[in-house]
Amino acid sequence: MAIVVARPQQVGAGWAFGAIWSKSLRAYRVAILAWGIGLGLLLMATAAASPSIATAAGQLSSVTQSFSFFGDPVAIGTPQGYITFKFLGLLPLVLGIWAVIAGAHLTRGDEESGALDLLLGEPVSRARLMGEKIIAFALGIILAGAIITAFLILGLASAKLSPDVSGSVLAGVNIILATFIYGALGIFFSQFTRTAGAAAGIAGAYMALDFLVAGAMRSSNGPAWVSGLTINYYSELSKPIIPTYGTNPGALLVLLAISVVLVAASMWLFVRRDAGDVVKLWSRASQSATRRPPVAPAVTLTRAQGDRSLRGVAARALAANWLSIFWWIVGIGVFGVYAVFIAQAAEKVIAQAFQSSAVLKALFNGANMNTNNGFISGIEFAFIPFVVVLAAMFFAINWAQDLDRGRLETVLGEPLPRWRLPLERFVTVVVGVVALGAAAWLAPLLGGALSGFTLSGGDLASAGLGLIPLGLLTGALVYALAGRFSSGVILGIVGGLATLSFLVELIQSVLKFPDWVFNLSIFHVYGQPVINGVNWTGTLVMLALAAALLALAVYRFTQADMRQ
Amino acid sequence: MATPSTTTPATSAAPTTALVQVEGLTKRYGASRGVEDVTFELRDGEVFGFLGPNGAGKTTTIRTLMGLLHPTTGRALIGGLDCWTQAPEVKRLVGYLPGEFSFDPGLTGAQILTYLANLRGGVDHAYLTQLVERLELDPSKRFREYSRGNKQKVGLAQAFMGKPRLLILDEPTSGLDPLNQQEFYKLVAEVRADGRSVFLSSHILPEVEHTCDRVGIIREGRLVKVGGVNELRDLRQRVLEAQFSGPAQAAWFSALPGVISVTTDEPNTARITLTGDMAEALRVAVEHGALNVTTHEPSLEDIFLRFYEPVSEPVA
Numbered sequence: 024m025a026i027v028v029a030r031p032q033q034v035g036a037g038w039a040f041g042a043i044w045s046k047s048l049r050a051y052r053v054a055i056l057a058w059g060i061g062l063g064l065l066l067m068a069t070a071a072a073s074p075s076i077a078t079a080a081g082q083l084s085s086v087t088q089s090f091s092f093f094g095d096p097v098a099i100g101t102p103q104g105y106i107t108f109k110f111l112g113l114l115p116l117v118l119g120i121w122a123v124i125a126g127a128h129l130t131r132g133d134e135e136s137g138a139l140d141l142l143l144g145e146p147v148s149r150a151r152l153m154g155e156k157i158i159a160f161a162l163g164i165i166l167a168g169a170i171i172t173a174f175l176i177l178g179l180a181s182a183k184l185s186p187d188v189s190g191s192v193l194a195g196v197n198i199i200l201a202t203f204i205y206g207a208l209g210i211f212f213s214q215f216t217r218t219a220g221a222a223a224g225i226a227g228a229y230m231a232l233d234f235l236v237a238g239a240m241r242s243s244n245g246p247a248w249v250s251g252l253t254i255n256y257y258s259e260l261s262k263p264i265i266p267t268y269g270t271n272p273g274a275l276l277v278l279l280a281i282s283v284v285l286v287a288a289s290m291w292l293f294v295r296r297d298a299g300d301v302v303k304l305w306s307r308a309s310q311s312a313t314r315r316p317p318v319a320p321a322v323t324l325t326r327a328q329g330d331r332s333l334r335g336v337a338a339r340a341l342a343a344n345w346l347s348i349f350w351w352i353v354g355i356g357v358f359g360v361y362a363v364f365i366a367q368a369a370e371k372v373i374a375q376a377f378q379s380s381a382v383l384k385a386l387f388n389g390a391n392m393n394t395n396n397g398f399i400s401g402i403e404f405a406f407i408p409f410v411v412v413l414a415a416m417f418f419a420i421n422w423a424q425d426l427d428r429g430r431l432e433t434v435l436g437e438p439l440p441r442w443r444l445p446l447e448r449f450v451t452v453v454v455g456v457v458a459l460g461a462a463a464w465l466a467p468l469l470g471g472a473l474s475g476f477t478l479s480g481g482d483l484a485s486a487g488l489g490l491i492p493l494g495l496l497t498g499a500l501v502y503a504l505a506g507r508f509s510s511g512v513i514l515g516i517v518g519g520l521a522t523l524s525f526l527v528e529l530i531q532s533v534l535k536f537p538d539w540v541f542n543l544s545i546f547h548v549y550g551q552p553v554i555n556g557v558n559w560t561g562t563l564v565m566l567a568l569a570a571a572l573l574a575l576a577v578y579r580f581t582q583a584d585m586r587q
Numbered sequence: 588m589a590t591p592s593t594t595t596p597a598t599s600a601a602p603t604t605a606l607v608q609v610e611g612l613t614k615r616y617g618a619s620r621g622v623e624d625v626t627f628e629l630r631d632g633e634v635f636g637f638l639g640p641n642g643a644g645k646t647t648t649i650r651t652l653m654g655l656l657h658p659t660t661g662r663a664l665i666g667g668l669d670c671w672t673q674a675p676e677v678k679r680l681v682g683y684l685p686g687e688f689s690f691d692p693g694l695t696g697a698q699i700l701t702y703l704a705n706l707r708g709g710v711d712h713a714y715l716t717q718l719v720e721r722l723e724l725d726p727s728k729r730f731r732e733y734s735r736g737n738k739q740k741v742g743l744a745q746a747f748m749g750k751p752r753l754l755i756l757d758e759p760t761s762g763l764d765p766l767n768q769q770e771f772y773k774l775v776a777e778v779r780a781d782g783r784s785v786f787l788s789s790h791i792l793p794e795v796e797h798t799c800d801r802v803g804i805i806r807e808g809r810l811v812k813v814g815g816v817n818e819l820r821d822l823r824q825r826v827l828e829a830q831f832s833g834p835a836q837a838a839w840f841s842a843l844p845g846v847i848s849v850t851t852d853e854p855n856t857a858r859i860t861l862t863g864d865m866a867e868a869l870r871v872a873v874e875h876g877a878l879n880v881t882t883h884e885p886s887l888e889d890i891f892l893r894f895y896e897p898v899s900e901p902v903a
Contacts, residue, residue: 217693217731318727320697320716320719320724321716323697323726323727324697324700324719324726327695327698327700328701333698333701333702333705336706343691343693428689429685429687430691432689433683433685433745434703435653435654436653436678436681436682436683436685437707438675438678438679438706438707438708439675439706441674584616584655584657585650
């Protein structure tokens, strides 16, 4: 079984190799189409079904403030208001996942692979090189945004609503600008990090924090100046498809200005730093002042011998990933605690409204919000499964990257059976996913203890530990695809599938799909264990699938030619 | 001594056991060629140089020996063990330097060496320290901070540190400065003196002459020659240059026995490349009124290049 598949020269792709921007844009083509069409179809389905929700608009006026954590609930009883609240507000975050990854790789990816040295060997200035790459990146987001906008117009038309083309286009512009900023953060942070993965992690965390802070300020009527520090705030100021609300040109200009500043700052840093190096945050003089005296090789080697993380493949893999696992735990933990405080603040208002409103049930995917556990299920465990799946994907992707880069060649020169390598490396995924499951379980309990909000520990344990099969299945899927596809393509496939499944689950109440379609989504299989208990059948199926995919990955690895 | 299917016996003192046996090894990548029907042996205590131009199949052969590639047909054995089905056992016998030594860029040289030593087991850390010092490697630096030469030193140290029975080194002196190259040659000499074996690929003929007992030349996936270094020298071609008063014609010489090529690019001059006895060529030159005749001894590079010429190139 050969890992490297020779493909015939692609005919007709010559246009792409005429300039840096076109070559870079070509690299984004699959992502543009996949994210654009995938999100566009879901948006169209939401728009098409929105009028049936709109009829219950009047029931919601008393509780709108309670929803504001997720977005401004403006005219939520109208189809346009519902679409904006349920989907358009979240789109920059979802498309932002791709933007952050692509932005982080924009120059750092080439630096890691060594391709940047080659490009800079050509008579092209650094500013032009980065400028062309940023143009391609911006064009990619604009194209994806244009596809999504087209589907929005189609969705409005299919719902027999007069499609507001200019409003839809402005909504697209709003999404494009916010998404571009998240990607530009990836570009900016990559000037300070050695790896694109680290930059993507920081930018992703910033994106999540931005959403969290903006939501918190909205729901608690926090100080305006704090809201003004978030990107989400300016994005939420424009709701172009809602006729009674419209577009805020000032907010769009602010988003544009932030984009320009981030791009300019990134370019300024890029043209001044050493290629392959990072921006130094302190001066060379102070570095040399703190530089340690040279140590004899024997001493350095003896120290390394005492390092427990070097004793085996699993230990080494865990050591390489512990920081990433730690930050994912912190993120889930903080959100878990915070969700309890949101639930406590909104409890009474929502519970009363929920009892009388089918619309509310639809908004929270049928979660029973009458109980404390129901609140946590609707607020925390509606999002955490998606986060755990993304985390598992990133824990596992290192394996695919090492295969891409031929970094296993030397380790495979050691007397280890091949099957041990993927299995030992998979320990990272297992440990990471179990730790995140435990964090998702324990964080709300901590929040409950701090706030006096009573929660059932047993149900939370079911929900937290029930996340483990999701993560294992995602990790195993990445391993099964590794070697067959490049790590970038795997991120696109698995990330795209996860996002699609999550969005389908999020808007399932308005989609008219048969049950078997919903059951294809791992998030649907996960269900709502806080309220309904663990779906044991689904859990066992996911575990069996994870085991089968991992076995397939190990088998393929033992039989495959190694890429150099 | 290696005993290739295509050659005569070795000239230097001969260990007797076949440590590496490659029999009819073919590796194809889909429709692309890797190596075709490669057969040779390497015996205990031998240093074997593997020469060939880029893309000839050197690395494919080496990676098949390391169990990283599955042979399409044929087989490769090390110590009597199959390189694919018994790869872990094979690797206990082998220290390996890949053609492109790549590792986690965040680890220091010391961490990489310790990690690989732990995976291998039984590494003498005193010897490892000695290797690091001899190669003048600073093991406290991170891999990403090393120059190409220093990365190669880490690769060499990890290959040698287990004192393996066989070292398989893909272009081992690539990126090393001359001083470190000399140190490498010393290390290889020590391995040979210890009765252990080395299989190395190289482009550098003086290096091969200096370090190897035998040489194999691979071209377009096929092993075209294997023999002792001295034996290859015996295969040398001679160049006879004859000047005439008028235009020289290639046809005067091209049909003569042993003539490989005839060029008449310079005015009134024929340049004849031949092997074996040159008496007949001299006779023909005199017959056509040669004014002056000179002969040149080709360098090892010339011999090397001869083997590297594409198969399809015309003889004259």
